[in-house]
Amino acid sequence: MATGRPHRPTTRGRGIPEATVARLPLYLRALTALSERSVPTVSSEELATAAGVNSAKLRKDFSYLGSYGTRGVGYDVEYLVYQISRELGLTQDWPVVIVGIGNLGAALANYGGFASRGFRVAALIDADAAMAGRPVAGIAVQHIDELESIIADNGVSIGVIATPAGAAQQVCERLVAAGVTSILNFAPTVLSVPDGVDVRKVDLSIELQILAFHEQRKAGEAAAGPDITDMVTPVVPPVAATRRRADDVPARPAVDGAVPHGVGDAGSGPDGSDGGRSAAMPA
Amino acid sequence: MATGRPHRPTTRGRGIPEATVARLPLYLRALTALSERSVPTVSSEELATAAGVNSAKLRKDFSYLGSYGTRGVGYDVEYLVYQISRELGLTQDWPVVIVGIGNLGAALANYGGFASRGFRVAALIDADAAMAGRPVAGIAVQHIDELESIIADNGVSIGVIATPAGAAQQVCERLVAAGVTSILNFAPTVLSVPDGVDVRKVDLSIELQILAFHEQRKAGEAAAGPDITDMVTPVVPPVAATRRRADDVPARPAVDGAVPHGVGDAGSGPDGSDGGRSAAMPA
DNA sequence: GTATCTTTGTGCACGCGTTCACAAAGGCAT
DNA sequence: ATGCCTTTGTGAACGCGTGCACAAAGATAC
Structure with a gap:
């Protein structure tokens, strides 16, 4: 049922706002770059610019994690990298399975950003028997029959769905039944999952x-x-x-024999700028 | 400079809230599915369930577009498909270029969701001369030297960046200089663009x-x-x-010769859970 | 025509997120 | 030690988004 994020609404206690969590990876990336250049400290202003956000927002975000800065100086890069990594759970090793090894699945398997952040591709899974055994990104693809055992054996709790839309819900259910509690969905479908399971959706077409x-x-x-x-x-x-420009404008539907009111609005002229907004009837 | 969306803050006039715009594609997809099953009308409740949102939210969203429903009946599927398509600008044909034909770029080129929504892949562009001429998804890859002429000749205003992070900003600048005003960025970098250019970011690692x-x-x-x-x-x-579990916890940095205050908090035990939240000093 | 039933469209209240602006904290120079 | 300068951390105000709850609108039955 629950498709969105059923998180505790109140930001009480140690709860970190969802919006802040979504930005932490951004900060982490900017900090990692600084770390590689051996920059020791960074001010909120500099870091904010590097991450593409407002400095006040960044400081408030960090304030949810604790007081990790030094007034008059800034933030210690290494220390902050560790704190954010820990908060995000990246000091753990997260085994991940990717289901659906088409073009996108293969691209994901090859994506370097995974391994560098504590994520480990535990298995590539596909429904096509012809794919089984074929190596993709150095990992042999396994058949979907083995999905349950793979998840159990590796303690996988995060699954990535890169299948066609039609198969997504079914795959999702098998993942959840097998113990997966977080799903990253690339298929253009709304997934139904039980409470307690998080789903994030990436949809190229929507963007x-x-x-x-x-x-x-x-x-x-x-x-x-x-x-x-x-x-x-x-x-x-x-x-x-x-x-x-499409000129085949469907007429406002008339229910049964009722008079089609305000048909005029659909035209709205060749400049697509206005037209939709106004109510059909002047009054 | 501007990295986010510089839209007019006020939702006055015909402005449709950003959150609503982001949901319109969702509704459109659900409606298209209904249309293919020849369902004539749909209630806000049914459609909301199909799109994975709350029905009140859906009705409010539609109210920004106009009064397209019929009380006691619901919404006419075909009519609504057209209205949303028009509002999203999908009754136009949008030529799109994809820059960076690696694994991901190829996956995008093959992605069916583009063509079905009024988007047309005008060109695939890569910096690797060895790629030039090779067909991907039935389209010959072109060298990046031709980027400017391709954009001008095809009237492209939307570009997709699927290059490595290092090349993204440079590609972005060339796209913008050539006339592109909307960019979908898959590279894990913050792009700097001038005002008037929209950037949307898709980051697998962040998700x-x-x-x-x-x-x-x-x-x-x-x-x-x-x-x-x-x-x-x-x-x-x-x-x-x-x-x-990472045990190499960086100690709280001490500035120069100052006394490392509240060192105790960095320890916080090997359980990574808390420790951050509380301020370093009791008072 | 009248009554009833269904479903939309929206006024309103509430909570989250963003931003401003400033006091507090700490480094640094003298 | 004292004063100045820099930068953090946060209180408070504001605006946007969400969800409730209901009146208005229209269809349908009689």
Whole structure:
């Protein structure tokens, strides 16, 4: 049932805000880079810039972990790396299984960012018997029949699903039944999991669609005229010349024999900028 | 400079909340599935379940687009598909370039979710001359020297970066200079872009780290007992037998010759659970 | 036409996240 | 020791997002 994150809502006690947790890996990466350059200390301002966030936010984030800075100086890089790693649980070794060794699964298996952060690919699993035994990223692919035993033998609690959408739910259920309690899902489907299981979703198509929305908005504003009340940045229209516009607008559906009210709104003119927002009827 | 989304903060006028925009693709996917099954109408309750969200939230989201439902009946599937598609800008054709054709780039090129949503892979670009001409997903890879002309000729405004981290910023700058105003970044780096350019980031490693955090928390709670009141959890090591525990805890750094204050906190015992939270000094 | 039933659309309250701004803390120079 | 300068840590205000709960709107039955 629960698909989102069922975490305790209150930030009481030692609970670290979800938003902060999501940024800790960012800080950790920036700190690791500094560490490799043997930089001993760093100020909140510098680190914030490197991580691409606001310095006040960074300081508040760190304040949830404890007082690890020195006023007038900054933060000790090594010390902070350790504290964040520990908070994120990266001082442990996390065996991970990847299910679905297609293009994406193979890319994930080869991804270097895993091993460098305490994650270890315990197994690659695929439903295609022809894949079994074939080495990918130096690891032999195993058949999905062995999923349960692999998870049990390796103490796996994190699973990655990179299967087609149709197989995702079923794979998910087998993973959970076998003991996995955290799932990273690349399949474009909503997974149903019991309480206590965390699911994070990465959806390439959705990210692109969000970009398209903003892209359209930028283009629309530019076309509609530089000033929309208190406009920002005129944003000259992009070079693009190859845009196709769909003209097959479905009419507002009429329920049974009722009169189709306010059909006029769907048109909204060739500039996609406005049109949707206004209610169908003037009043 | 601006790395995040510099959108107008106020949700005034026809502005659709960012959180809503991020959910529209989810609704669209659920609606498309219904459409393929020829379901004519759907209630907010049903659609919300299919999309994995709360029905009140869904209705509020739709209210930002307009009044597209019929009380007592629900939403017309086809009509809603069109309205959301239009709002997201998917009634246009968006040419996209993918830069960096390694494992991940190839996976993206093969990803079906692109074409089905109005996105068209205009070109695959790689810095490796040996890749040039090789077909990936039916498209010949082109050398990065041609990046600028490709973007200009095809009117590309959306770029996908799937290069190693080291090359990402440079590629980003070339993309922006050539006219790209939206970037989907898979490289584990913070990109600096001028105002007016949108960047979205997908980071596999970060997602896993967030899961690890929750996993550690779950293991800690389970071991400590179901209710923690508001205590600081002793946190016994998790069930898994294969966990490696780091014992090399860096000592709290002492600045120059100053006395290392509150050294006690860094110890906090080999149980990585707490120790951070409390301030170093009692008072 | 009237009554009833279903479902939308939204006003409102609450909590989380972000940001500002500043006092406190510590280093450093003298 | 004293004063100055830098930087942290955080109280407080604000805005966004979420969810409840209900009135309004429309369909349907009679």
